Amino acid sequence: MNKWAVLFLPTWLISKTVCNSCPHAATLLIKGPTGPILEGEQITLECLYSDAEFNISQVHIEMFSKYTRQWRPFSQRFWCRGYGTEVRMTPDRLLMSVPYASTLYDGSYRCVSDGKNATTPDSCSQVLTIKVHYMGQLSMTREGYSRYLGLSEELKVRSGDDVVLKCSTSASETSIYTWSKNGSDWILPSSQLALMKVSSADGGRYTCTAQHPSVEALRKSRSISISVLPGDAPWYHTSNGQVLLVTSVAAAFLLVFVVSVSVFLCSRAKGIKTAKGPIDDHSQKKPIYRTSAESLLSTSADKQPLV
Incomplete structure (x- = not known):
């Protein structure tokens, strides 16, 4: 690749290429566990400069996303990492503490300087890969x-x-x-x-x-x-027979329970309907007669109602 080709590369590609090719003698260092990490153990990462003249306050931790295939500041992933994760600053280093390790923390980490005066070779540390090992119940x-x-x-x-x-x-x-x-x-x-x-x-x-x-x-x-x-x-002496017997008894009990509840609900609904009886319409006690100006008692001599 010649120098003119580099000039036409996108800015984000140039920064990634430079940062990923940091020399082994970079002054920005990352420290962490070197042996296997078991699920539930504590993880501590440190970012520090080999030269005390550099300001550690302008350094942050990044994690490589397996899904987007990009480096992202760890603070942006804090909400899905658990509330126990702590990132704090001391006078000479940046610390990230994970009280309970899980597979969520599997991945590659690096320390990156975002200071204005940071030179390109010193802008990032080497990559530290963390692997959390676990085994579930058998x-x-x-x-x-x-x-x-x-x-x-x-x-x-x-x-x-x-x-x-x-x-x-x-x-x-x-x-x-x-x-x-x-x-x-x-x-x-x-x-x-x-x-x-x-x-x-x-x-x-x-x-x-x-x-x-x-x-x-x-x-x-x-x-x-x-x-x-x-x-x-006998078949019921075997483990399969005992499982089948227990399953059959449980199914029969469930069936009896469902039938009993259904009968009870039907009987209750029928009893409520019977207790109401016929509708008592008081307006039919005084029929209106053709020769009357108002309603008369049903015992009146006029036997020919209007309606």
């Missing part, structure tokens, strides 16, 4: 059954049944899953445990473990006991 489901019904700590199945269990969790990175059986050195490196045509030898306590690939401290596990019943065991 859930366990059985294939072919709704996850909303949940899975108890003990699973009772009949001999010859198929048992396929799967555990999952949400995390900042794809978790590593393993299955193990208590009292055995058997380990299955998978999120799914498949036991086909189970027998009494398959009974026992199984544990699923999820390990974060980058942070050793993020580790979740959940265990379940599998009891294998005889093949001719």
Whole structure:
């Protein structure tokens, strides 16, 4: 690119290009956590000059937006970051404190000087990238059954049944899953445990473990006991039968309740309608007669009413 081409570049593109290419010896520095950050921990960022002659009051913190692909002052994002975030100034540095780290703070940060006397090489610091790691609760489901019904700590199945269990969790990175059986050195490196045509030898306590690939401290596990019943065991002795029985009882109770309420409301409406009776029109007690100037009693000798 020659010097004439640079002259015709838009102003905003020139400023971005210069700021993003700050030399490593820039006097404006940014300090922050260098190791992994876990969800819930505190984050502190600092902006300071290596030369005390520069005024820190003309420095602000910017965050790179993943959506607009632009650098924006962090103060403009304060409202969606949480009320606990604090940005304050000391005589020699600018501090940003986050009391509770979450994935909302994932991204790249830099310190930028907006002073009039700031020279181009010193107008911004190097970029500091923050990554907040987390891992949610470990859930366990059985294939072919709704996850909303949940899975108890003990699973009772009949001999010859198929048992396929799967555990999952949400995390900042794809978790590593393993299955193990208590009292055995058997380990299955998978999120799914498949036991086909189970027998009494398959009974026992199984544990699923999820390990974060980058942070050793993020580790979740959940265990379940599998009891294998005889093949001719009653259906209501199995876990599936018990769930079906409880669901049926709950549905029957709900149906009885709805019918009872409907009958009560219908009976009440019918009783209110009966209590009102026929309309009593007092104007019909004194009919008007053709030869009368005014209304007469119905006991009058004239039997021919006008109406």
